[in-house]
């Protein structure tokens with residue numbers, strides 16, 4: 001939700017700001033803006049549209065100056081207009097500010113400031129902050145005026161601020177919205193996330209909530225809201241800039257779909273020891289605590305919530321632990337009962353989803369042990385949880401989540417084995433065959449990716465249909481939900497996921513010859529025969545059947561209009577393999593409809609506001 005970037009340097013900064021904007025664009029693409037200080041005046045350019053469109057119109061490369069801020073917006077307060085684009089400035093254009101987050105008490109602050117004579121030029125909550133800082137910016141430095149203003153703000157915010165009065169200084173603030181500091185050679189950056197600065201430095205400082213950083217080209221000092229200095233270490237990022245580039249693929253989504261064999265291999269390899277699963281210190285639960293867990297609550301949003309549903313299946317089926325799945329957004333606003341020996345696991349690619357952060361905090365405050373499954377090092381969720389298991393998917397830039405999802409499934413599978421082992425819910429032999437099963441997944445994923453031709457063919461035939469149904473059972477019901485979500489978000493086609501047997505209780509009324517029905521039908525002992533029955537039901541009503549079937553299955557090709565094959569694997573692991581054709585189907589469909597696959601309308605990668 002909005003991306004912010006700032007640079008203070010010994011050299012011109014417009015290109016660094018532009019590069020940062022391009023890499024942050026997945027966070028919001030309603031409007032874009034940049035301001036720099038050049039020859040003692042503030043150069044401000046902004047407007048609605050994507051980064052390239054606004055750059056084409058305003059030519060950011062003509063912004064001179066060695067200090068600047070830039071912003072890409074995902075609107076919350078105020079329409080998508082040029083005026084509401086950031087940066088926001090005070091009336092005499094001496095202070096500029098970029099903001100990611102929501103100011104909850106902005107209406108009363110606006111009234112207070114208007115009474116003092118401030119005139120506002122936008123409808124945003126963000127603009128009040130710049131006027132509020134101006135109120136305190138009398139005889140004190142910018143960071144002190146900011147600090148005093150912050151005490152009046154309620155809500156979430158990551159801020160970048162600059163002033164003509166102190167033209168070599170950027171002030172950065174973090175409170176419940178992500179912000180990092182990049183430490184370069186003779187320059188400093190502030191940014192919403194790491195890829196925005198990677199071209200220039202791999203040294204970053206993760207700001208904590210209620211910290212203020214004062215950046216000059218050669219120095220970075222950090223204070224808290226009481227003005228007390230804080231010592232913080234810079235971390236070295238171990239992935240390079242190429243990890244956050246397209247590497248010859250047309251879109252990040254396609255690149256990230258194809259990275260899944262590698263991403264899963266990296267996620268599992270250091271945790272597999274022979275026929276065993278070992279989590280070193282990541283989980284932060286003793287063997288006794290693992291044995292003592294009485295209940296697990298899985299928390300997440302969107303795609304990560306679908307991973308939670310698959311996790312519930314694995315943990316109950318194999319580790320025999322009662323497990324519940326909660327939408328993080330709902331969990332935080334009820335009064336959930338957390339009994340003794342409850343383990344709350346938050347799943348999040350970004351680690352910054354506002355609802356998931358809040359739900360995890362709630363669970364922790366109520367006495368649960370907490371664990372995060374997360375892809376971004378040092379993100380908020382990892383700092384709240386007692387332990388973190390990182391998915392090693394690398395940066396996920398495409399707004400639609402792909403490799404983060406399947407690596408989350410892989411981690412849940414490993415965690416299930418580790419808990420089952422400690423609790424003696426599975427025999428050594430069963431664990432051995434589960435470990436062997438997941439070892440084969442990266443290679444098997446390669447052969448699923450090779451099904452691309454038939455998937456593209458389906459997209460070519462059906463991309464003009466206006467509805468789709470996705471059906472699955474057991475561990476593949478969440479995969480059906482995920483397939484439908486992928487199609488919806490990148491192609492804007494209405495799609496619904498259902499447990500296959502539920503179809504008879506209503507959705508079957510929708511089926512006619514215009515309705516593609518994607519059915520996940522691996523050959524397993526649990527549900528295969530039942531799914532064959534569901535296929536017949538769809539067929540009898542004229543629906544178009546695209547089946548995800550196991551290699552070698554002879555029944556399904558006779559019944560379905562299209563069969564896309566996945567290799568034979570353990571039932572639980574079929575979820576990982578089955579996810580891939582559904583991602584590709586959504587990708588090709590969206591492409592054929594001319595959609596902006598990496599930046600679907602109305603969405604943003606990281607939902608850091610409620």
Ligand code: F6R
Nearest residue numbers: 302303304348349350353400401
């Ligand atoms: C869908 C998608 C979203 C995210 C959701 C949670 O493709 O990406 O539904 O899964 O916003 O995000 P994280 O996992 O970062 O908490």
